[in-house]
Amino acid sequence: MSKTGAFDMASGVGGNIHKTQVLSLYEKYHAFYGGEEEERKTNYTDMVNKYYDLVTSFYEYGWGESFHFAARWKGESLRESIKRNEHFLALQLGLKPGQKVLDVGCGIGGPLREIARFSSTSVTGINNNEYQITRGKELNGIAGVEKTCVFVKADFMKMPFPDNTFDAAYAIAATCHAADIYGCYKEIYRVLKPGQCFAAYEWCMTDAFDPNNAEHQKIKAEIEIGDGLLRSTRQCLEALKQAGFELIWEKDLASDCPVPWYLPFDKNHLSLSSFRLTPLGRFFTRNLVKALEFLGFAPKGSLRVQEFLEKAAEGLVEGGRKEIFTPVYFFLARKLLPDSQ
Incomplete structure (x- = not known):
């Protein structure tokens, strides 16, 4: 973790957003605050930008450089499981030295750097x-990968790359921010070379989710304020096939792991290695941010950001316990060769 201090986290939060505008600029779009899903879809670019301006420093402080969950085995730390899941994705894609790979919705590039170094x-x-x-x-400069890892500022729904550019593509907990998942997959299909593969870890509602269950809907709304628009695993698969991909295999990787993916957020769990994510760690962070904001070291509204992230954490834990939500729905798909289409 490169930003180790709560002071760095709180003072860096928010990008260019004035924190008194948190409610009007982000929360208004979400169901938890009375927002409509269609409005979120219409304004998804604006919403996603404001969301990540607000929470990037909080994420890096608590989670590290890779903003995603991971299927976790006994004996693994959270960080080890995250790295293993990134290596697993690279192996599933069959990456080879020298290939050009696309990270769709790359965040601050934690997986990008790890996968580039792992696969050359x-x-x-x-x-x-x-x-x-x-x-x-x-962070690329600090890691010494600035020659092999680059960033392009663009909407992944309209990528500025020619057709058939990349040897492989992946997305990790990112395309839940797409207003149209079919359109997103279709654009990835376009820039991928024929015969090459696309892999993803998707945030999804499982088959156990009941849209007519008020408690399930509440949990879904709480999660969405922390991460985008949630779809079902079936909706993702259907969109993938409609976009032209051949599905190789898919699985909810959370379904048979002995360590719950949501464990770091569980109020009954105490961990020294991921202390900042535990209830006690979040209590400490919340009060420190409150003090820093009061003293003027942190921008106004930083505590508000911390509060809605905690609300999302509650939804994640409940969604995981009830098995109605997964953040590690994995699939591997291939773009067909022209003579196979």
């Missing part, structure tokens, strides 16, 4: 958020 490939990360790209470039 060149990875291009696409991201529409200037604040994250600036931070990602800084």
